[in-house]
Structure formats: structure tokens, C-alpha cells
Amino acid sequence: MKNLLLGGAAAVLLLVTTGCDKQPAGASNAPGGSEKIRIGFLVKQPEEPWFQTEWAFAQKAADENGFELIKIATPDGEKALAAIDNLAALGAKGFVICTPDVRLGPALAAKAQMAGMKFMTVDDQFVGPDGKIMADVPHLGMSPWDIGHQAGTLELAEMKKRGWKPEETAACVSSFDELDTAKQRTDGATAALIAGGFPKDRIFQAPNKTTDLPGSFDAVNVCLTQHPEVKHWLIVGMNDNAVLGGVRATEGRGFSPADVIGIGINGTDCQSEFQKPAQTGFYGSLLLSPNRHGKETAMLVYRWVKDGVEPPKETYIKSATLITRDNWQDELRKQGMLQ
Numbered sequence: 001m002k003n004l005l006l007g008g009a010a011a012v013l014l015l016v017t018t019g020c021d022k023q024p025a026g027a028s029n030a031p032g033g034s035e036k037i038r039i040g041f042l043v044k045q046p047e048e049p050w051f052q053t054e055w056a057f058a059q060k061a062a063d064e065n066g067f068e069l070i071k072i073a074t075p076d077g078e079k080a081l082a083a084i085d086n087l088a089a090l091g092a093k094g095f096v097i098c099t100p101d102v103r104l105g106p107a108l109a110a111k112a113q114m115a116g117m118k119f120m121t122v123d124d125q126f127v128g129p130d131g132k133i134m135a136d137v138p139h140l141g142m143s144p145w146d147i148g149h150q151a152g153t154l155e156l157a158e159m160k161k162r163g164w165k166p167e168e169t170a171a172c173v174s175s176f177d178e179l180d181t182a183k184q185r186t187d188g189a190t191a192a193l194i195a196g197g198f199p200k201d202r203i204f205q206a207p208n209k210t211t212d213l214p215g216s217f218d219a220v221n222v223c224l225t226q227h228p229e230v231k232h233w234l235i236v237g238m239n240d241n242a243v244l245g246g247v248r249a250t251e252g253r254g255f256s257p258a259d260v261i262g263i264g265i266n267g268t269d270c271q272s273e274f275q276k277p278a279q280t281g282f283y284g285s286l287l288l289s290p291n292r293h294g295k296e297t298a299m300l301v302y303r304w305v306k307d308g309v310e311p312p313k314e315t316y317i318k319s320a321t322l323i324t325r326d327n328w329q330d331e332l333r334k335q336g337m338l339q
């Protein structure tokens, strides 16, 4: 079994450290040079396997279509704004971005416009000064409410299978409402629980300070402390790391895997969890399509630059596959993420 990401991640680190201020080797855009089209791919959390996978697929699109991809890690606003200047200096004509903060949307859009660059968002949509999604910026992402709803439905089905009594069970929603896609996912999951008969007053919120595993761990830990009477927990979260953080918190408080059901979202950040010798409270994950997120967005911007074909304003991908310890390798293989 070979993880196709490992090679990609190593290449990325190299680019992140050397790629922004130098002309990439062998890619001169000087008169008479090869004149390859260059586009950027900026991501907020390069340490997350989700984004490494997106990058790897975008790189595949670049290799197959003869354009150059400049991958830049932009964990904060300053780096994101600087990245646009760097891209412009490198002669890039467009970029795909998953912004570190959706409220930076207007500033990033203005900067791109000044640099005459075409761009679209992936995963997280820009929010305008009125607090609404900037609907004029082309976007491709998953359909957050639907996928969250699917996660909630699956957790409830597993709870029923285990025969847990509702009065001994509670759900902890590891939430991050500042990010619309996160809020919609956890709202969708909550709606599914309620629609399936789960008591509304046994669904507790655990607001995260940061969207990573430690952020979720801390928040869920507080939630568990506040409700010591609960025997079985459902852990709801916006992605794999949110659910993994929650599951780690249950472990820290002595819950056995048999008393915890967590279903993540992404399917990319839980491979080591599934390789553990025994089942943990992380029951499964909804595998999205990092292939489409990475490849399709890179291609859309490439065609926009090359042929002037503007991407659709909204592309929401609704399909996701439940992966568990039993089928994760087969499903990842189908997406070309494992050999």
C-alpha cells in the first residue's frame, strides 16, 4: 500500500520554503521562453492531509495539462495578501484559494483585482462586509448542510444499532460557527439527529477556538466535564480533525470506544486512526472528493486564464462515501489516493 500523498507533501514543503521569492527553475516566462501559464493554489492549513491531497490533485492537473502550479501556504491574512503580490511578481495570472479567514474576502478580492488576476475559492467561501457570502466570486466546495446531515443520520443509525438508551446518551457538537461551511455542517448533523428522534435538550455545543484537533479537544473536554452523568456520547464535528479531537477528549476522560460514536468529514485525515490495532470512538468518516476539489478548481482557473471561460459561480458537491476501518483502503484506492 503506497500513500500517493507522501511524494506530493514533500514537494510542497520545498515550494513553500523556496517557491515564493524565486523564479521556479526551468520555467522562464522571459520573451522566447516556454511561456507556461502559471496559477497559484493557496491553502489555509497546509498541515492538514485534506489540503495536501487537494494540492496533490491540483498538481496532477497541472502536470497533465502543461501549466505550472505555485502552491503557497497561507495560514494568516498577512501571508495570504503577500502571496497574491508574490504570485503577481512571478507572472501568475490566476489562483485558487482556501482563505485562512473568510472575512478577508473583500481585501483579497481587491488585491487580486489590482493585480489583474482571476481567482476562485475552494472549500471556504469569502464573506463580504455585510456578513453575506460573496456570491460573485466563483466557488467549488462540498454541500455542507447535506453532508453534515448525512453524518448525523449515520451516527444515529449506529447508536440505534448499539442499543443505547436516549436518556443515557448525549451529543456533543464540536462547533466553529464563524466559518459558514462549518456551521452548516454541524447544523445539518444536528437537524438529522432531531429529525431522527434524538432529544433536542441532550445536544450540547462545544464552540472551538481554532479549527484543528487541539481546538476541538479543548472544547469537547469542557463539554464532557459539564455533563458527567452521560454514559454514551455522539461526537459531531465539521471535519475529521474536529471529530478526532472530540474522540481524544472522551478517551482522556476514560470512555471506552464502545461508548463513543464519532463520524468525521473529509476522509483524508483519519488514515492513521483506521490503522490503529483496535477500533476507537472514531467510527468512520465521510470521504469527500479532494480529487474534484483540487483538480477541478485548478482546471477552472487555468481555462479561465487560457480561454477566458469563466467558472460557474457555485459548484456544490453533494456526494460523500462512508469509510470505516473495513472499507477505507478500497474507497481511497478508487479515488486514486492509495496504490
Ligand code: FCA
Residues within 6 Å of the ligand: 048, 050, 098, 123, 124, 142, 181, 211, 238, 239, 265, 266
Ligand atoms: C474546510 C475544512 C477542511 C475541509 C474542507 C472541505 O476548509 O477546514 O478540513 O473539510 O472545508
